[in-house]
Amino acid sequence: MIKTRNLTKSYGAFQALHDLNLEIGEGSVFGFVGANGAGKSTTFSILATLLPPTSGDAFVGGHSVRTSPAEVRRLIGYMPDFFGVYDQLKTEEYLDFYAASYGIPAGERKVLIGQLLDLVNLSEKQDAYVDSLSRGMKQRLCLARSLIHDPKVLILDEPASGLDPRARVEMREIMKRLKHMDKTILISSHILPELAEMCDEIGVIDRGRLLARQSVREIHSMMKGDRVITVKLNGPAAAAVKFFEERPFVSSLRRDDEAGEVTFSFGGSQADQEELLAAAAAGSLGIRSFSEEETDLEDVFLSLTKGGGVS
Amino acid sequence: MKAHLSNPVLMKEIKLRFRSPKSFVGILFYLAAMSLFVIGFMYIMTQDGSSGGYLNPGQSFMLFTMLTYIQLVLVLFITPGLTAGSISSEREKQTLNMLLTTSQSSFQIIIGKLLSSIAFLVLMLVSSLPLYSVVFLYGGVSPKQLLLLMFYFFLSTVAVGSLGVMFSTLIRKTIISMIATYGSVLALLAVTGFLSVFFASLSQGGASPFAYLFAAINPAVLTASLLAPDSGEFLHGMTGLRWPVWVTYLLFYLLMTVTSVFVSVKSLRVNMARGK
Incomplete structure (x- = not known):
């Protein structure tokens, strides 16, 4: 149009x-x-x-x-x-x-x-x-x-x-x-x-x-590169840690047994992320919830305009 | 057909103009000034015991002449005030861009602006007609003369109004547009007179087309030629040319109107094809 x-x-x-x-x-x-x-x-x-x-x-x-x-x-x-x-x-x-x-x-x-x-x-x-x-x-x-x-x-x-x-x-x-x-x-x-x-x-x-x-989501991922994903668990974290460690695009994995959660960086696409989370939910890992760290759009804008943008 | 004839800008401008108390206060002062003059003139002329309390045809004609010149000056100086801000004030009020993105043609917008100002001036002229009737009471002036003068006032108003709209379209600031329009009126009233005399003196008694032209486009000279038809002989003596002033005046002011409207229409919207 x-x-x-x-x-x-x-x-x-x-x-x-x-x-x-x-x-x-x-x-x-x-x-x-x-x-x-x-x-x-x-x-x-x-x-x-x-x-x-x-x-x-x-x-x-x-x-x-x-x-x-x-x-x-x-x-x-x-x-x-x-x-x-x-x-x-x-x-x-x-x-x-x-x-x-x-x-x-x-x-x-x-x-x-x-x-x-x-x-x-x-x-x-x-x-x-x-x-x-x-x-x-x-x-x-x-x-x-x-x-x-x-x-x-x-x-x-x-x-x-x-x-x-x-x-x-x-x-x-x-x-x-x-x-x-x-x-x-x-x-x-x-x-x-x-x-x-x-x-x-x-x-x-x-x-x-x-x-x-x-799209707004794509701009977020383009600028941030890896997204930070937090997985809350019902039980012990060992099985979940093993599961995510073996998956592609996953890095910087941290476990917090006290809070019952696992946090890692994910460098794949939106589709890769959906596939990973679907596989995790289907396995018996005791997953209570997933959450993606919200990035501030203002930061995205400032980064884009400061550095001359992305190609 | 009705839709083609309707002009939204004209209707809106008339509504805004006649809704404002300023317009009616303006007409009130205009008529008050004219009435004061008529009453003052009659009072002075009838003070002399020999007058018998009435005006003779000669005095009546003098009153008519003075009234005509006062009206001429008032009309020529009110018109720029009404038209020289027509487009630039829209620009200053930040309403012009929205108007320009509508489906209205540039011609419709310009004509709407011009006609709304002229409508108000026509109302002023018509409202002053009862004052002229005092002259008919005492004789000395024919209705034909009055109608002819009114027609030329109207023509001058349209021409000066078009000039005001043109400056308002070309110049961004209303104040500068006003100065340009008032300057043009002053040039038509005074500078043309000076140039006419100047060129006549250069020709040393021979024919001087420039002297004639500058005299013929002067509103005061035209008014004189309509009030006293034998004044053509004076102009003939000065310029060496015998050609009816009203014809030259009519052609010049029509040309001025058409040119001003054309320039306004062409410059109201930017030329998108031009890559600058």
């Missing part, structure tokens, strides 16, 4: 985006992670037909942003990172204006606006003036605005930025609902755990280059 081909944007000598190649399938949710100035908003602006690329091209639904920007605009719903609202317009009028801007017939607008306000939990604010809404409410209203023409693609540039924890939770809940509406979503954030919760894939961008593009 979204494709970029050697997408590059330069401002004089400064390269904001460097040969970005990206492909996002229909219905998937792609999270774009990067520090300020990494190139996220530049990519989004090009996809929203607001900024011409220096070279390369981007496609939405098969339409090039260079040659068919009007077609691209019909397919996308865009929510910028910073936006303003019109004074002296009520919430319903605000959405009605954008509905009219997308050519939605007047007779269909009222029902549509009601549904969207319901989706973003703003039904009670239908008659409130837009500039009187809180920041979180304005963010949700802007999200409703970007959905007004039922776009196939949603481009959301830091939709939760600047929100208090409560508003952030509300926004996250709405995002989860959107995920089930079969829309292709491209979302950016610097709050990584939030993206991890709702995205199918994450792309890490730094200084205009895409450093990694993997």
